[in-house]
Amino acid sequence: xxxxxxxxxxxxxxxxxxxxxxxxxxxxxxxxxxxxxxxxxxxxxxxxxxxxxxxxxxxxxxxxxxxxxxxxxxxxxxxxxxxxxxxxx
Numbered sequence: 001x002x003x004x005x006x007x008x009x010x011x012x013x014x015x016x017x018x019x020x021x022x023x024x025x026x027x028x029x030x031x032x033x034x035x036x037x038x039x040x041x042x043x044x045x046x047x048x049x050x051x052x053x054x055x056x057x058x059x060x061x062x063x064x065x066x067x068x069x070x071x072x073x074x075x076x077x078x079x080x081x082x083x084x085x086x087x088x089x
Contacts, residue, residue: 023060024077028067040064041074049078059085 002010026045027035040062046053048070056063061078 023062024074024081026062026064026071026074028071035073038064038067040067041078042067042070044068044070045074045078048075049082051078051082 026038026041028038030036041056041064043053043063043065046056046061046063051059051061053063059081061081
């Protein structure tokens, strides 16, 4: 059985990966040559990147089920993040 110190060490090591590669933050186009931050990634963006909603939650990615459509830079950022997350530390 793990004691408190074991759990603290586990969570400290788990956080190291996020410090190097924090999760991307979604944006949406707003007018000509402007983007604004939004609440989360749309389900279509997650699907295009090959991520389901359960995996997105586990990776700490914000999800906004109300958003419709996919913004290509968001999909590319998600793909790059997943590629980095799979790489061993």
